[in-house]
Amino acid sequence: MTTTIALFLGVGLGTITFAPAALAQTVSATPERPNISFRTPQLPEGGGQPGLVRAIQLRVKYPIQALRYGIQGQSEVSFVVAPDGRVGRVKITRSLEAQTDSAVVRAVRQLPQLSPGVQFGKPVACVLTAPITFQLDGLSKLARSKRPVPAADSLRLYTAVEQMPIYQGILGYRGLANDLNAEYLRLRAESGCFVPKTNLGILVTVGPGGTLYDVQRVTHDPKDYEALRAEYGDAVAIQEEEELPAACLELLGRAARNLPRVAPAYADGKRVAMRLQLTLLAPGN
Numbered sequence: 059m060t061t062t063i064a065l066f067l068g069v070g071l072g073t074i075t076f077a078p079a080a081l082a083q084t085v086s087a088t089p090e091r092p093n094i095s096f097r098t099p100q101l102p103e104g105g106g107q108p109g110l111v112r113a114i115q116l117r118v119k120y121p122i123q124a125l126r127y128g129i130q131g132q133s134e135v136s137f138v139v140a141p142d143g144r145v146g147r148v149k150i151t152r153s154l155e156a157q158t159d160s161a162v163v164r165a166v167r168q169l170p171q172l173s174p175g176v177q178f179g180k181p182v183a184c185v186l187t188a189p190i191t192f193q194l195d196g197l198s199k200l201a202r203s204k205r206p207v208p209a210a211d212s213l214r215l216y217t218a219v220e221q222m223p224i225y226q227g228i229l230g231y232r233g234l235a236n237d238l239n240a241e242y243l244r245l246r247a248e249s250g251c252f253v254p255k256t257n258l259g260i261l262v263t264v265g266p267g268g269t270l271y272d273v274q275r276v277t278h279d280p281k282d283y284e285a286l287r288a289e290y291g292d293a294v295a296i297q298e299e300e301e302l303p304a305a306c307l308e309l310l311g312r313a314a315r316n317l318p319r320v321a322p323a324y325a326d327g328k329r330v331a332m333r334l335q336l337t338l339l340a341p342g343n
Contacts, residue, residue, distance in 0.1 A: 096295060097176045099139040099184065110172070111188060117165035120192060121157040129155055130222045132335060134189045135162045136278075138286065141181040141293045143172040147285075151278075152335070154192065155218055162190050177295050183286050184295040187259070187278070189335040193222045193229055215263065216323060216330045223264040223332060224321040234320070235336040238262075238270075241313035242338065251306040258302060258338040260310065266329035268319035273311040275302050276335060310338070 101109050123129075134152035137145055148166045150159045174181040225234040246253065259276030286294045302310075323332040 095178055096182075096184075099143070099172045099175045099186065102170065102173055104173075110169075110186075113169060114165050114188065114190075117168045118190065119161050119165075121161050123157050124155065124192065125194075128194060128220050129158065129218050130191075130193050130220065131155070131158070131216075131218045131332075132189055132191045133159050133162050134187060134335060135166055136185055136187045136282070137166050138183060138185055138282075139172055139174055140183050141174050141290060143174045143181075145169045145172060147185075147282075151187065152189070153217070158192055175295055180293070182293050182295040183290045185278075185282055185286070189259075191222065191231070195229070214331045216325050216332050219323040219325045219330065219332060220327075221324040223268075223323050223334065226318065227321075231334060231336055234317070234334075235338075237317055238310075238313055238336065239338055241316050242310050245309055245313055245316075246306070249305070249309055251309050252303070254302070254338060260336055260338050261333050262314055262336060263331055263333045264320045264322055265331050266322050268322045270314035270317055270320065271311065272333075273307060273314050275307065 098107050099110065100106050101113055103109075105112070131154040132152065133150055133154040136147075136149055136151050138147040139145055145166065148163050150163060153159050175184040176182065222229075225231060243253065245251075261272075261274045261276060262270050263272040264270060283294070322329045324330065
């Protein structure tokens with residue numbers, strides 16, 4: 059029997075096939091605080107952000123232990139690309155489990171030396187982040203353990219589950235992110251809320267009944283940038299933080315509630331609430 063293993067990085071831009079019969083999907087990793095006149099780091103052969111994320115994706119291996127226990131969920135990884143293209147300071151900023159987190163860190167560390175980010179014509183250091191989702195085919199017959207599934211944040215919200223949420227019957231969250239983005243743009247025409255100039259990372263909770271609620275902006279640690287400036291001085295990307303006003307965040311929550319219900323996550327055979335990370339796309343992306 060064939061088991062499909064899907065490894066999704068945020069909102070997919072394409073697919074690659076792993077052996078045996080495993081599936082991977084990529085999306086852009088965006089600078090944590092995007093900026094103007096900036097070219098993101100990329101592979102020596104080019105390919106832009108999709109090529110870089112695809113290179114990470116190809117190096118991520120679904121841990122055997124996680125497969126055995128049917129562990130699914132999301133990790134978020136951040137890493138620094140120095141002005142000379144070296145990759146370093148790799149860390150998990152949102153954890154799933156030790157073994158899946160290690161697999162993600164190992165994949166990033168295997169990247170070759172990159173073409174660095176460039177701002178205003180000079181190489182600069184910058185931080186990139188990517189959410190990585192470990193997701194098994196819902197029809198998988200992999201052995202399941204009675205091992206307890208850990209919860210995060212509270213007893214309500216889970217990070218590691220036996221089955222990830224599924225939107226419109228499709229693995230991955232490209233469609234969910236696109237529909238959320240479209241509904242937000244439709245509603246903002248009535249409200250006057252701004253359209254972001256840069257891609258914004260957001261968190262949304264999928265409830266046990268499949269409803270979407272509690273939309274939050276992804277936040278990042280300013281100490282990362284302080285450390286970069288201490289090490290590289292002026293050779294650091296000038297970051298422009300684009301705020302999401304409270305009224306617009308509420309509008310985004312309203313847009314999420316207007317979407318069709320999502321097949322919820324399952325843990326220990328029960329429907330549970332789970333938080334997902336998505337990307338609100340800027341026009342033209």
